[in-house]
Amino acid sequence: MKSKPTTHRATGPNEGGGPVGQHLEPDRAMLQCRVVEPDQWCQHCGCEGTPRDTVVRRLAHEPFGHRPTTLLIRVRRYKCSGCGRVWRQDTTAAAPPRAKISRGGLRWGLEGLVVDHLSISRVAAGLAVSWSAANDAILAEGTRQLIDDPHRFDGVTTIGVDEHVWRHTKRGDKYVTVIIDLTPVREKAGPARLLDMVEGRSKAVFKRWLAARPQQWQNGIEVVAMDGFTGFKTAAAEELPDAAPIMDPFHVIRLTGDALENCRRRVQRDVFGRRGRTGDPLYRVRRTLLTGAGLLTEKQHARLEEVFADQRHVEVEATWGVYQDMITAYRETDRGLGRFFLQHTIDRISAGVPVQLVEVRKLARTLKQRAADVLGSFDRPGTSNGPTEAINGRLEHLRGIALGFRNLRHYIDRSLLEAGGFRPRLHPRS
Template identity: 50%
Template sequence: MVNHLSMTRIAAALDVAWNTANHAVLAEGQRLLIDQPSRLDGFTGFKAATTEELPAAAAVMDPFHVIRLAGDALDVCRRRVQVSLHGSRGRKHHPLHQNRRTLHAGADLLTDKQQGRLDALFADDRHVEFEATWGVYQTMIAAYRTRSRTEGKKVMTRLIDAIGTAVAISLVEVATLGRTLTKRRDDVLAFFDHIGSSNGPTEAIHGRLEHLRGTALGFRTLTHYIARSLLEAGGFRPDPHPGL
């Protein structure tokens, strides 16, 4: 089935033999799923499934999820420092809590006012651990924003090497991030070698599946579930392909 069309209908529409249409569809699937890279998010289950089912595919870890790992480490470090200083994860009058959104922005996009607030924040020696973690986060962003992918790969490689080996014992979050990036090193760096790889189609399919799962939730009989699935996919049209 392709876009709700059987192989027989595809062959009839193209006026070719069934085997010819079938080979063409399989060749396109080979191109999209195996010859082209498969971009992944940070969940290792997707990598395991891809490796098992598509051993020839190139695994590429999506930049969004790589930055998300660093952003999560930044948030964990911020809350840890706030607890050690103030006994809570953050109140509105605490400097780290006040600037929590600004701290996630790229350094090259900060306004003069925002930069001034961060300079004052990092002037406090009690925030030195957080400043180091923030520096790692910014370096990772800079690697993806370089004009040359070759240069970006060099920046990312140096970063992974630096935080994956010798890290100060006080930088707990950086050490954890370093171990994760070292483990997924090949997937992270593969992004710079495969131009145009995108996780968009995969996320789009996930979105449709999640919506279907939610709308069909609670139906106990197969007939009702099939009806809901057809409604989701537009299968109740009397003639879904009038042009054929």
């Protein structure tokens, strides 16, 4: 049963500037307000104005419970007794000029977007405004308050760089280059944060971004963590010659795991003449192969021994051994010993690997070329591009909330608000 609307009126003057009346319905609320300051003096000639009439300004406000709320502000208009100019009382404390959403509504929408991970559609429904009105106003407020903060780049000494797919299309994926601030992770002061996002993925894109930064900021960068893409390494070497490039453990292990997966697929095709299917020995152990030896159960050990007993799978067994050696080196608690063991593994697979192990030979060429970057992670503990991948996962979740993005500028702004480590400047609610 639908309840009757209720209307309440204040009986006396409102010295505190709060609502002077409210009208509640099951699906909406309206608060009537008035401007406390008279504002009767002409700013043009200084003469006193006389009241002329009253107009009402409607503003979307933060929801009252589940109800979208509208502020009805009674604004008095004055006419100057000297020059005849007409003006209204100042309402900028409630909302910016010509805005449709109050400052409280903007704060609520920004908190919902950044803290509660709401979609723009959900925020617009809570404010009872159109999607475009909510999107434009809240992103403008977020840009002003968070993204345009001049101190956002201060104190950065360690960065990570990676590519990220921001949109899937029939003509191919569209990429951006993401730059991550890894300084809090390295100093154990907090999580990593998204520093910036640039369209494209190439050496030129990253180089232009670095060149646009102030020289003082460039001089403060000590470490650049990256994957195996040589374009990022070259750009960092040219623009940040004093920074140490690090190919972090996450990407080294992923490269080795890819080599193992490619070897398994090749041997599968050579033995069966087709892709793996349920019941095929190599297909059944595809996930077990990528598990560290120290984490295997007895059942998984037995399954691997059964697969490796077949001489047709000897190349998979050899590649699996290299993969386990790499994991063992990174899991060694003694960094000096782990570095020595990893250096020995790289030298071993670079020197005498049978021609049949195509994937291992390719991996060895990459690791030998980037040996200094790979081994550098032992000299600078806590430097990893793993947090970069974690932020990429958060951005994937953001795309799911929004059901995809078409506008790159919109996506970059939303991503910076989502993963930039920012929090709105929360104010006590009135």
